[in-house]
Amino acid sequence: MKSVTLTVSALAIAAAAPAFAQSRENVQVAGSSTVLPYASIVAEAFGENTDFPTPVVESGGSSAGLARFCEGVGENTIDIANASRAIRDGEVETCAENGVDEIIEVRIGYDGIVFASQQSGPEFGAFEPSDWYSALAAEIPQDGEMAANPNSTWADVNGDLPEVEISAFIPGTKHGTREVFEENVLLQGCEDTGAYDQMVEMGMSEDDAEAACMAVRTDGASVDIDGDYTETLARIESNPDGIGVFGLAFYENNTDTLKVATMGGVEPSTETIASGEYPVSRPLFFYIKKAHIGVIPGLKEYASFFVSDEIAGPGGPLANYGLVPDPELADTQQKIENETTMSEEQS
């Protein structure tokens, strides 16, 4: 008998639950795992320094975050999407179809992508984008034809590199980092080695040639890492010859186990990335749903807190953790102040 009463009351609770889903008081953020560390620093400081509750920041990758962002407007959708790449036109369209037509784009700074190997492993020293293209491309033009990549050691690629098996751990396709890696390293290397021109001469269209440049070999020499940088680190630790792609901040936190190689002759650091000397860096963004400003308490305050000079500027906690400050931070602050959406920016 008791059990029946319990069942009835439990069902009643379940049915009544939506009724007491009160209005949300905290900001909800989701998206890029590269932006997550910075967002969590800001969220913690925001909760400690203001009277608003601490925002909730979820991970999951840029694409997943933007997809959730574009689901629609309302309290059960997220307010902010973090992204380690700019939003794509297709995503803007999806957003608009679901009623999210006013989006504010906020650039928080820059992040460097570094190439690091085990502290006690072989001395890679210096890389050029062309080395990475020749090492990782699926097919390379040879004698007027596309042939499977013949290189098996780094020395095959470039005589100055050590004679060790090619074993690279690169970010998987769900990461925004992958896009930057493909464009700034593989495509660049493809053009530098002249492979791109050869492909075009061979009669490929420009788009096909670009796609061929960025196609990564699948014979095991290159491994896609879909998890976080800690997974890449674990792979490197168990493979002395392995070389991994990391964010600058992650590398700087783990200098006791990792050593970094230069790219294009430039050592990655906050300074070389800010000056643009280091070739592989990308801007980091977050996107705000303007319709939620004024509805979700603390949303605008969180955004302005994030890009304030004290937080995102030089010497602030974000720069201290490894973010390269944006020299145009003042414009971004102004943009949040005026709530300028992306469509207003373009017109």
Add this chain to the structure above:
Amino acid sequence: MTDATASAAPDAAPRRGKSIVTQDTNTRKRNAAEKRFQTYGMIAIGIGVFFLVALTWSILRSGLPAFTETAVTVEFNLSQEQFDEAESQVLKTAAYEGFFVRALQAQLNEEGAGDVQVEEDAVGRIMGNVGSQIREFYRANQDQLGQEVSFTVPASSRVDRYLNGALSREDLTNSRFLEPEDLDIVDRLVDSGVMANAFDWTFITGTDSGVDNPGGAGIGASVIGSFFMMFVVLVLALPIGVAASIYLEEFAPQNKFTDLIEVNISNLAAVPSIVFGILGLAVFIQFAHLPQSAPLVGGLVLTLMTLPTIIISTRASLKSVPPSIRAAALGVGASQMQAVFHHVLPLAAPGILTGTIIGLAQALGETAPLLLIGMVGFVARQYPDGLASGLLDPNSAMPAQIYTWAARADPAFYEKAWGGIIVLLVFLLFMNALAIFLRRKFERRW
């Protein structure tokens, strides 16, 4: 049998090679096979024990440092002007930290007169994030402004790892976060007793912290999150599961339809948990508009996952009650329902409880479905202030918190993740022990 009767017969002469004193080849073979089988069994158990010991050892070795912290105890004096100045800034906690670091720097330079001057940046690198603790103290105790107050604040995570032996002086190459020279100051502080190892209560009672502040991270809030989820699971899954199994076992007619239900319940028990997660996202969040990251939704999802386990174990324990009990109750005039609730159910209760606790323990360690309903990430930031807020405010759960920590860049968080595993295992051990205790205490055999 033939052997026994043959040797038992008094007059029969013993057959050649069939003495019971000496073993024949066949017996030796059979005995050897048994010995071998026993050895295989012992080897199998030995391998199991070896892995258990290795696992426990590695968990304890990596996780125990998470329970201690390196703390610095110093006298600190904050003036009213400094308080007002800090409160007027955007990043107030950083201002407090600046005052504290400069005060400690001055104190160090005063003590070590004649030595090399200690730089402000070096002190900043040695100390963890102390601003928030100092700000909270002075906001609550404004009368203490201008007086000497003794503060015990955490040192940075790298100093902690250096004193634990996890980081050596040689490892500190090219690190912005701690330089080899800073370790001289650390050694001095340890010698003078200002810096000491202490039990880290924050780890037990605290909430999650930003990636630059591993010293402030604690598992407390996510333990509460897990507790609320288990509460929801218990309140929903136990009555629904027990009612369903009683009906199926005692009342339902045997036909194609109930067969179909039975097969589906068994199948449901084997469905991967991530499937329940995506179902939860679609039904509870997108359709029913329940809040994201809420333990209520987590509990509902885990209820779906636990239900089959509870139904199966409840039906098994109902089946194990002898039919004579039911027959006796019905024979003295009890109705079917009275027979079940007065006689069968109490006898099956220990088995039901055991099944429920095992189901809860399984749900407690589940991470995958929580990924999809927003409980993984920087979530567990505050303690709920009541039942409703505990169910509806964003929170995380223990396994989700461990997963989040394991993905962070600072190696100190990796240590915290191992520490979190110890806490989780303690809870699981406790629940399993409770299940065994209940079974031993109330179990009846026929």
